[in-house]
Ligand SMILES: *[C@@H]1O[C@H](CO)[C@@H](O)[C@H](O)[C@H]1NC(C)=O
Ligand SMILES: *[C@@H]1O[C@H](CO)[C@@H](O)[C@H](O)[C@H]1NC(C)=O
Ligand SMILES: *[C@@H]1O[C@H](CO)[C@@H](O)[C@H](O)[C@H]1NC(C)=O
Ligand SMILES: *[C@@H]1O[C@H](CO)[C@@H](O)[C@H](O)[C@H]1NC(C)=O
Ligand SMILES: *[C@@H]1O[C@H](CO)[C@@H](O)[C@H](O)[C@H]1NC(C)=O
Ligand SMILES: *[C@@H]1O[C@H](CO)[C@@H](O)[C@H](O)[C@H]1NC(C)=O
Ligand SMILES: *[C@@H]1O[C@H](CO)[C@@H](O)[C@H](O)[C@H]1NC(C)=O
Ligand SMILES: *[C@@H]1O[C@H](CO)[C@@H](O)[C@H](O)[C@H]1NC(C)=O
Ligand SMILES: *[C@@H]1O[C@H](CO)[C@@H](O)[C@H](O)[C@H]1NC(C)=O
């Protein structure tokens with residue numbers, strides 16, 4: 070009996086180095102059928118426990134914890150695990166493997182362990198690891214953390230100098246965080262499967278972490294490297310799959326809002342589609358027509374600037390392809406109404422256009438056309454209730470009066486002309502009618518005179534039946 074054990078121990082220590090490659094026995098297969106709180110001793114160096122480890126104290130006394138080199142814990146039921154408590158007494162442990170169960174976080178760091186070389190935690194709910202958690206495991210070489218719920222390492226893990234590699238596939242990485250240390254070029258992180266890590270956060274869902282980090286870094290350099298954009302913040306908000314599905318296109322947005330810009334920056338990184346420039350002092354929108362960097366920028370936020378005219382965009386490419394154009398709170402007084410109508414008719418992308426809080430002038434022809442446009446595109450013009458025109462009343466000391474364009478009547482802006490022309494036409498009608506009446510009387514007198522003197526009836530009477 071003893072010799073058999075002895076033989077097994079010798080054989081085990083020889084094959085220990087390669088167990089993780091070829092050995093499939095160290096696994097929790099069928100763990101759900103086992104009694105929680107029980108442990109099985111496969112041989113003197115390998116125990117396999119099910120359920121709550123802490124209820125197994127009684128059982129521990131029956132075996133020499135000292136001898137255990139492989140500890141496998143299956144279906145740990147609680148969320149928290151204290152590694153110090155767990156590993157008390159296991160001084161020679163070489164492989165710790167935890168599979169399945171509800172484990173979510175470790176309380177405290179692992180204790181100092183001289184022989185522990187491999188930690189293998191898979192299929193649990195482990196979602197965060199403190200950087201220092203393995204710092205006392207001085208000879209740690211392998212770390213397998215696949216198929217857990219890890220989404221973030223704020224900082225690189227503190228690992229031993231002899232550490233070799235870790236596996237991290239199958240975790241729901243949140244690439245909105247800066248995870249660049251995981252894949253850095255100098256390969257300090259030792260992540261063996263970094264090419265396979267996928268992001269699961271809403272922005273980059275299903276994209277490779279390594280790609281996301283590459284582009285996040287790229288947009289950062291693009292913006293930092295350009296004098297004009299240095300004060301802006303540039304972000305990648307999405308990675309788009311090209312139509313043929315073969316390549317990925319990063320989609321950037323550049324935020325230069327409230328940064329004291331007097332002009333559009335002359336450069337934007339390629340693939341920028343959203344540009345925020347609210348609250349600056351930009352007055353000229355020529356850039357949107359002339360500068361190729363803006364051709365594919367579909368959303369432009371220019372609210373609260375000093376734009377006085379958008380005439381230069383007339384018949385240009387941009388007006389026919391934009392998606393969002395925010396001009397709320399500028400200095401616009403007039404607009405090429407027909408050109409805008411034409412552009413919107415041909416623009417299938419347009420989602421929203423903001424024109425409110427501008428000093429539009431109240432002028433019969435222009436304002437009525439503006440009202441037509443605002444009504445026609447009420448689904449696109451999002452702030453139509455704020456579109457009002459300014460009317461300078463010369464009779465009341467040049468007081469400015471505001472009219473909501475949507476509520477305006479022809480009479481409000483077209484008063485003078487309408488009253489004048491109505492007056493004229495009535496006059497003409499009256500004159501014509503008076504002349505006709507006069508003519509009837511003259512004709513009557515004429516006919517009466519002829520009848521009295523010559524007995525001749527008027528021609529019309531002879532034709533009556
Ligand atoms: C103990 O069992 C494990 C798993 O079956 C095996 O890999 C190991 O070699 C065994 N050790 C000894 C000493 O028999
Ligand atoms: C860790 O455990 C998983 C699941 O059993 C296994 O597939 C993997 O090979 C193990 N990793 C190592 C390094 O032993
Ligand atoms: C995990 O927690 C749930 C709910 O608390 C429990 O029903 C389940 O049995 C736990 N899992 C294990 C493996 O104990
Ligand atoms: C563990 O993860 C599984 C699957 O993601 C989930 O259903 C379960 O509720 C989680 N348990 C705990 C305790 O968080
Ligand atoms: C990812 O991180 C961002 C930034 O902290 C957070 O807003 C977002 O909710 C996270 N997403 C997931 C799926 O955890
Ligand atoms: C992420 O953090 C590293 C330093 O930890 C920094 O060098 C890098 O520029 C950051 N990347 C981004 C996109 O912020
Ligand atoms: C960036 O901001 C700083 C401080 O507000 C300012 O001094 C500098 O002129 C700005 N740079 C540009 C290019 O606008
Ligand atoms: C823009 O996207 C293309 C792929 O469509 C890519 O090759 C290029 O590097 C991207 N530009 C930037 C600045 O990321
Ligand atoms: C753009 O930057 C400004 C100023 O930092 C900030 O207030 C605003 O929320 C940012 N806008 C977006 C859409 O991120």
Ligand SMILES: *[C@@H]1O[C@H](CO)[C@@H](O)[C@H](O)[C@H]1NC(C)=O
Pocket residue numbers: 331350352374375
């Ligand atoms: C922009 O408009 C504000 C207020 O409307 C004004 O104070 C400022 O002088 C204007 N700036 C330029 C450059 O026109």
Ligand SMILES: *[C@@H]1O[C@H](CO)[C@@H](O)[C@H](O)[C@H]1NC(C)=O
Pocket residue numbers: 463465466467
């Ligand atoms: C009203 O404005 C006109 C032209 O701007 C000016 O000639 C006139 O004197 C102003 N009237 C008053 C009462 O201020």
